[in-house]
Every structure is written in C-alpha cells, then in structure tokens.
Amino acid sequence: MKKDLLYQHGTLGALVPGLLNGTQPLSELLTHGDFGIGTLTGLNGELIILGGKVYQVQASGKVAEISSGSVPFANVHFPDFGAPQPIEAxxxxxxxxxxxxxxxxxxxxxxxxxHGRFAQVRARAVKEQHRPFPGLAATAADQAVFSRQDVTGMLMGYWSPQLYAGMASPGFHLHFLSDDHDFGGHVLDFAGVTGELATQRFSDVQLHLPAADTEFLQADLEGDLLADITKAEH
Amino acid sequence: MKKDLLYQHGTLGALVPGLLNGTQPLSELLTHGDFGIGTLTGLNGELIILGGKVYQVQASGKVAEISSGSVPFANVHFPDFGAPQPIEAxxxxxxxxxxxxxxxxxxxxxxxxxHGRFAQVRARAVKEQHRPFPGLAATAADQAVFSRQDVTGMLMGYWSPQLYAGMASPGFHLHFLSDDHDFGGHVLDFAGVTGELATQRFSDVQLHLPAADTEFLQADLEGDLLADITKAEH
Incomplete structure (x- = not known):
C-alpha cells in the first residue's frame, strides 16, 4: 500500500481507436487504491471511487453503487491528502x-x-457503447449532460502533466458525486464553490497495461492520437 | 521484486531543457532492478547494468565499473527473459x-x-556536461563516437511504445558492452550479428519522478519537447 504512488489501469491512447472493453475487474483495481475515477466496458458510466465504494453515474442520470464490472481505464490510489484548505471561488x-x-x-x-457546496455543476456520462466500438471522439458526442444547482458534494480526480498526454488526459480529469448520491459524472463545468480542498502529489505512477488482451496487443496506437484525446476529454 | 514491472527514474522530457542533474543514487536505483541502462549527472557516460554491476562507458572510450553516482534518467528491471532464440542478421x-x-x-x-558476435558496432558516449547544463539537442552534438569490428558482447535495452514519447525514447533504446569490458556505449548502428536474443515484456511500468527536486518541480516541461527528443536520441 504505497502512499506516494498513483495506479493507472489502461492507457488513454487505447480508447481513441475504440478499445473500450474492460480489461481489469473492479475487485483487482481496488487492491491498488480505494479512491479514484474510471469507467466500465463500453464507457458505460462515469465511476467515482470513494472509501473503496464504487459509484457509477449512468447515462440515464441514475447513480448506482456497484460491486462488479471491468474497467478499460481507471486511476486509483490510497489517499494521503495534505490538510484540507478552505476554498471559495x-x-x-x-x-x-x-x-x-x-x-x-x-x-x-x-x-x-x-468537498463543498456548488452553485452549479454540469457533468456528463457517456452512453454505453456496444461492439463494434466507435472511436473516442464519436463517443464523446454520444453523451448525456446533466446540470444541478446548489448541490453539495465531492469534486475529485487527478492532475496529469502534459508530457504524458498519450497515457492520461493532460490537465485535470475531474468527476463529481453529490452527497445524496443522486447526481454526478465527468465534470464539464462548475461555478460558485465554497468548500475545502485537499491535494496529494505522487512521486510514482504505475501504468498497468492489459498485457494479456489480444486486441490491445495488436492495436495500432501509433497514429496522431493526441488530437482526438483533446477533443474527447474537454 | 516484481518481474513484470519496468522501473524508470526520471522522464526523458526533463532532459530536453537540460535537467541533467542526478536525482537518484545508484544504490537506490539498484533496489528496483539489476539489469538496465542509464546515465550519470551531466550525461557523464552511458551506463550498462548487468547482474547488478554498473559499467560506465565514458566519452574517452574507457569503460569503468562504478559503485557510486546519481542518475537523472535510468531504466532497470529484474530479468525474467523468455528462452533465448538464435538470431543471425x-x-x-x-x-x-x-x-x-x-x-x-x-x-x-x-x-x-x-549476446553475440557483431561484425561491427558503432556507439557513442556523450561528453560530461557542466552547469549551466545545455539542452538535450546540444549535448547530442557533443559526443564521442566509437566503432569496433568483430566484437563479442551484449546488446541490451528497452522498447518503448510511441504513445509514451514524453517519458521514454520511442522505439528501441539500446546500449552495448563488449565481453572484455573494453568497448561500449549508446548504440548508433551495428551490422553482421550472430547470437542469441531474449526478450521480456512488461505489463507494468513504474515511473519514478524526482519529487523533491526543486529544479524539476519548477521546470517548464510543456513545450514541444518531442521534436528535440527525436533529434537527440536517434
């Protein structure tokens, strides 16, 4: 249980041509951290992992606590956040x-x-995609967008340096879950926040690739994937 | 001692603007693997790590076994190679x-x-750079190039997928050490090989960054570093 290590299953670049099949069960993912974000096979929902519990924001808007499923892409770690600082913005x-x-x-x-009160949060959940899976750019257009006013909850996720743009979305990748577990998703925008912000930085990142997945091993991941990543994630 | 994990200290992108200071002692690096490649502060020499021994090919052409020093960049792992296959090319x-x-x-x-016999090997070692460190492209021009005919030795190193071009040199990054420890370096070219080839692939890569190094934390690593990487490493 390494506290200064961020664990990632899958690589963002593999989602671009449509490798959306889950390649790691949640049960295995959770051995590497109990806080994080991710998605399921077919980009079916936006995952928020808090205290080892996995919440799936579905494209219907429903939030379900789930205990099974496989992730094509996820980040988790064991929290060792610094002291929370009050924030108002x-x-x-x-x-x-x-x-x-x-x-x-x-x-x-x-x-x-x-964690705090938000005057507004706008979030999305991609609709579940089926085989033959489309590329990431197409899935980003096939999503449900939700808005909520005056909502209390947790905004959480990761910062990835630009240098690693092929494996992780450069910049912040943020998900949201309301305290009442009634609203959330991949965050598109928000406004009017009063809360407490905690951060944790990592000396180490462990990238775990689906080394036994034939589709992954044979995929052509050498095109100009970065443009599509930028388009899909922002 | 994880056999399917490649450990990397430092990130190639940080060498581009000239962050050439060693940020991990060899003693610590070797706890993560006893086979690998790297370089020392100021790009002083090309390292070949075999069986936990560290050989430094200096710009003079001399090969020294060393036991101290710090690396700005290195890759190591614990070997678990598949069965060697005869190769002739x-x-x-x-x-x-x-x-x-x-x-x-x-x-x-x-x-x-x-491991095998090579009709020819051409290798280089960068000359030791001093502060203020130049960028990587400039150091690549300031190197000694060595050639050797009919040499028996070990060609070794790593394959990095193109997707991770900011953290590792995309493609093969190969070093050479002759069996008599009299010749080696960062491999530029070779010809006429008869030997045995073994490979090992990794499900996991652990990127360890110099999280306590102020120069690294404050560096601007968000330019177009890839062009310089390609220029310097090939």
Missing part, C-alpha cells in the same frame, strides 16, 4: 488555478479532493 | 524487426538482451 478556472497552486508543481501527477 | 534494422516479432507487440514496454 466563483469559477472552475479559479478553482483549477488554486488546485495547481496547492499541488505546487505542474510536473508531478497529483490527486485533488474538493 | 546482417543489419540493425533486421535485428530490430526480429526483436519486435519476438516481443510480439508494439504496445507494451519490453526489454531485449542480445
């Missing part, structure tokens, strides 16, 4: 600037956890 | 094609180890 941009300041560098991977 | 290009075939995928990190 009007825009997502200001929050992200404050997150980076609290992390203290753009060059390490880091986790963020912001 | 006229050119480096054919050897690399055979290496990839034996690895069986371009999408995982892998190690290669080719």
């Amino acid at each position: 009007r825009t997502a941009q200001v929050v992200q600037t404050k997150m980076l300041a609290q992390i203290g560098t753009r060059n390490l991977f880091a986790a963020v956890s912001l | 006229r050119t480096a290009q054919v050897v690399q094609t055979k290496m990839l075939a034996q690895i069986g995928t371009r999408n995982l990190f892998a190690a290669v180890s080719l």
